[in-house]
Amino acid sequence: MSGVVKTSISPMLPVRRGIEAIEFYKAAFGAWEVFSAGDENNGVVAHMSVGGAEFWIADEAPDFLNFSPESLSAEFRSGATVRMVMVVEDPDAMFARAVAAGAEAVWPVEDKDYGWRVGRLVDPFGHHWEIGKPLK
Amino acid sequence: MSGVVKTSISPMLPVRRGIEAIEFYKAAFGAWEVFSAGDENNGVVAHMSVGGAEFWIADEAPDFLNFSPESLSAEFRSGATVRMVMVVEDPDAMFARAVAAGAEAVWPVEDKDYGWRVGRLVDPFGHHWEIGKPLK
Numbered sequence: 001m002s003g004v005v006k007t008s009i010s011p012m013l014p015v016r017r018g019i020e021a022i023e024f025y026k027a028a029f030g031a032w033e034v035f036s037a038g039d040e041n042n043g044v045v046a047h048m049s050v051g052g053a054e055f056w057i058a059d060e061a062p063d064f065l066n067f068s069p070e071s072l073s074a075e076f077r078s079g080a081t082v083r084m085v086m087v088v089e090d091p092d093a094m095f096a097r098a099v100a101a102g103a104e105a106v107w108p109v110e111d112k113d114y115g116w117r118v119g120r121l122v123d124p125f126g127h128h129w130e131i132g133k134p135l136k
Numbered sequence: 137m138s139g140v141v142k143t144s145i146s147p148m149l150p151v152r153r154g155i156e157a158i159e160f161y162k163a164a165f166g167a168w169e170v171f172s173a174g175d176e177n178n179g180v181v182a183h184m185s186v187g188g189a190e191f192w193i194a195d196e197a198p199d200f201l202n203f204s205p206e207s208l209s210a211e212f213r214s215g216a217t218v219r220m221v222m223v224v225e226d227p228d229a230m231f232a233r234a235v236a237a238g239a240e241a242v243w244p245v246e247d248k249d250y251g252w253r254v255g256r257l258v259d260p261f262g263h264h265w266e267i268g269k270p271l272k
Binding site for chain 1: 141143149150201205213217218220222224269
């Protein structure tokens with residue numbers, strides 16, 4: 001049917017240092033900007049894509065109930081309430097690239113008894129990512 | 137190319153009362169379970185779909201750095217660090233359905249000057265959703 005919107009769910013990640021975050025996700029995941037607006041003074045919002053999978057970044061705005069992990073917890077690794085499950089063809093390579101760009105491994109990429117090869121990292125803005133794929 | 141995994145990014149939502157959450161998201165969004173495992177005693181994990189758009193729910197596990205919004209903030213509306221942007225053909229209907237199922241409107245569905253018709257709600261587990269679509 002023409003004109004019908006395809007249903008999608010994409011995570012919106014509030015961060016401190018939005019412009020730095022855009023550059024980090026480009027380096028870490030090979031992400032690119034589908035769209036971005038704003039500047040360092042007024043805050044940025046950016047629509048990002050990784051191989052066609054989309055997410056959003058925005059400078060946090062607590063007055064609008066948009067809190068970065070750094071605002072909700074003094075513990076760097078313990079401030080996120082949603083983690084992103086990223087499925088890619090080569091999780092080992094993506095994980096290594098992200099760590100090289102400044103992410104911290106929470107646990108390494110390994111085969112899990114629930115049938116996935118997956119690792120978890122926390123990025124410099126406090127957001128958590130599981131990077132993996134189902135085992136054949 | 138055969139055998140190549142399609143890249144995807146799906147949010148994983150830690151909650152308290154996981155079994156109740158599965159039922160809530162079914163009622164609120166018309167979601168269905170692609171897969172689920174576990175039970176009330178050991179915690180549940182569920183892979184959910186809304187019109188082909190996917191997300192995950194799991195009982196929180198703070199020992200594994202999986203915190204629900206209720207664990208990170210005493211303020212019900214202020215505990216989430218990622219919000220989900222849900223794009224659907226009829227955001228007004230989806231929003232009304234979710235509120236009828238027990239979600240709370242943060243702001244109503246309305247036309248925004250940035251070119252979207254969108255509203256925001258917080259669900260009974262503290263997760264925030266923007267439900268909308270781009271204006272023509």
